[in-house]
Amino acid sequence: MYEEYYGFTEKPFSLTPDPKFLFRSETHAGAFELLEYAMHRREGFVVITGDIGTGKTTLCRALLERLDRQTFSALLLNPFLSETDLIKVILQDFGVVSRDELKHGLMSQVSKQTLIDTLNDFLLSLLPLGACAMVIVDEAQNLPPQVLEQLRILSNLETDKEKLLQIVLVGQPGLSTTLRTPELRQLAQRVSIKHELRPLTPDEVTAYVIHRLTVAGGGSSVIFRPRALETIHRLSEGIPRVINLLCDRALLAAFAVRTNIIDADLVSTASKSLELPRATQAVPPLRVRLRRRVAAAALALGLSVLVGTASAGLGYLVSEGYRLRMTDHFPLIALQQPADPSSGSGDAESVTEPSSEQ
Numbered sequence: 001m002y003e004e005y006y007g008f009t010e011k012p013f014s015l016t017p018d019p020k021f022l023f024r025s026e027t028h029a030g031a032f033e034l035l036e037y038a039m040h041r042r043e044g045f046v047v048i049t050g051d052i053g054t055g056k057t058t059l060c061r062a063l064l065e066r067l068d069r070q071t072f073s074a075l076l077l078n079p080f081l082s083e084t085d086l087i088k089v090i091l092q093d094f095g096v097v098s099r100d101e102l103k104h105g106l107m108s109q110v111s112k113q114t115l116i117d118t119l120n121d122f123l124l125s126l127l128p129l130g131a132c133a134m135v136i137v138d139e140a141q142n143l144p145p146q147v148l149e150q151l152r153i154l155s156n157l158e159t160d161k162e163k164l165l166q167i168v169l170v171g172q173p174g175l176s177t178t179l180r181t182p183e184l185r186q187l188a189q190r191v192s193i194k195h196e197l198r199p200l201t202p203d204e205v206t207a208y209v210i211h212r213l214t215v216a217g218g219g220s221s222v223i224f225r226p227r228a229l230e231t232i233h234r235l236s237e238g239i240p241r242v243i244n245l246l247c248d249r250a251l252l253a254a255f256a257v258r259t260n261i262i263d264a265d266l267v268s269t270a271s272k273s274l275e276l277p278r279a280t281q282a283v284p285p286l287r288v289r290l291r292r293r294v295a296a297a298a299l300a301l302g303l304s305v306l307v308g309t310a311s312a313g314l315g316y317l318v319s320e321g322y323r324l325r326m327t328d329h330f331p332l333i334a335l336q337q338p339a340d341p342s343s344g345s346g347d348a349e350s351v352t353e354p355s356s357e358q
Contacts, residue, residue, distance in 0.1 A: 002255035003216075012216035013244040013251070017055075019062035021215055023208045023240070027198040028059060034193050035063050035168065039071070039134055042163045043192040044155055047179070048170045050197030053241025056170050059197070060136050070131040079142035083150040087115040090135055090154075096122050120157050123164035134166040141171035145183055152187040199238025205229060208240065209247060222251065227264040235271050245274055 003011060014021075024032065031048055038046045050056050064073055074093030081089065088107060091097045096118060101107055107115075123133055137143065137151070157164040169175060173196070179188045200208055206229045213219045224232075228250070236242035249270030250262050 002251050003218075005255055005258075006221045006251070006260065007218045008221075009217035011248070012212045012218065013248040015241060015244055017058040017061050019058060019065045021212055022055070022058050022062040023204075023211045025200050025204045025208070027196075028055060031059055031195045031197060032063065034195050035059075036066070038168075038193050039067075039132065039166050042132065042166060044163045044167065045187070045191040046166070046168045046193045046195075047175065047191050048168065048195050048197065049173050049175050051199070051239065052172060053239045054197040054199065055240045056197060057138055058240075060138055060168075060170055064136070067134070070129065072126070072131065072133040074133075074135045076135065076137045077139070079137070079139045079147075081147065083147055084112045084115065086147055086150055087112065087119060087154070091115065091119060091122075094119075094122060094133060116154070116157075119154070120164070123157055124159075126164075127159070132166065133164070134168065136168045136170060138170050139172075140169040141173075141175040141178065143169075143178075145178075145181070148178070148184055148187055152184075152190065155190055200233075200240065200243070201238065202230065202233045205233040205236070205238060205243060208243060212244075212247075222254075222260050222262060224262045225264065228262045228267045231264045231267045231271075235267070246271060249273060 003009075022028065035046060035048070037043070048056060048059070060075065064075060067073055072094045074090045076086070076089060076093075078089075088097065088102055092099060092102055097107060126132060135151075135154075140148075143151075151167055151169075154165055155163065155167055176194075178184065179191070206224075206226075209224055209229065209232070210219065213222055224247075232243055232246050232250075236246055246267060247262075250267045253266050253270050254260065254262055
């Protein structure tokens with residue numbers, strides 16, 4: 001609707017994981033480099049985690065676009081596959097079997113061991129060509145334990161010198177918890193690289209917005225004021241998907257009044273249709289959460305000291321034990337209070353314009 005008015009060639013804040021919009025923040029660039037390193041070094045298992053909306057799928061698709069013609073890839077988007085169907089889909093993506101063969105059930109009678117042997121033969125055939133193969137599993141936190149175990153078995157496909165199959169598990173933080181369970185201990189021991197995608201910082205949010213405006217072809221037609229960008233960061237908590245929602249609604253609101261200046265009021269108005277204020281109130285900012293934790297720790301420690309003074313023997317043990325436990329949960333680093341961003345000076349008249357260098 002507003003794309004033509006502002007001169008965009010496409011929607012700048014779409015929720016689809018278009019790899020050309022990948023913004024290389026510090027955390028995303030780090031993940032990308034680790035994935036490329038793992039692929040070339042045949043590192044076996046790699047685990048990438050991140051909260052909902054942090055750009056995991058976009059990162060996966062961007063990696064697939066960077067693969068050369070000597071790298072065969074399989075992207076699994078459906079985590080609710082059986083062990084046998086998992087292998088069939090991998091073989092299909094590698095081009096070993098066709099979609100029609102799977103669709104018409106021509107492989108329904110093939111045993112799982114035969115499928116594994118077929119995959120192994122294919123992977124071995126890549127070695128003389130200097131080629132390799134990679135499997136990326138998105139939403140891996142939803143994989144049942146038996147499918148994760150099947151992936152571990154596939155990682156056993158190797159020569160004396162190297163792994164034949166690179167496996168990348170991408171999922172929400174719950175994936176790390178799942179991998180720590182006793183039944184998946186063997187798989188966890190094979191994970192060579194782990195990386196967690198973090199939310200964007202305030203400066204990265206500014207660069208992210210400018211980047212997407214520029215890629216969409218309208219970088220110079222819209223101006224987000226600094227206060228608007230601060231509001232976007234506060235409401236989104238640095239999550240790219242929420243940033244996209246806020247910016248899209250803000251542009252729509254700006255289009256309705258025919259302005260190319262996005263200020264904090266427009267962003268706040270746009271956020272109401274998304275019910276974001278209620279969500280952000282449910283999860284206080286990090287500095288508030290840290291202060292609450294420190295206060296709770298101090299209160300608990302104070303109570304334990306009172307117990308200690310009331311009973312010199314047993315009280316001392318209670319106090320010391322509680323203090324040690326609280327130190328484990330509230331390390332001293334939590335006492336270092338971050339600066340309050342609200343104390344900064346006003347900048348209502350200054351604007352942030354897109355840079356041609358983005």
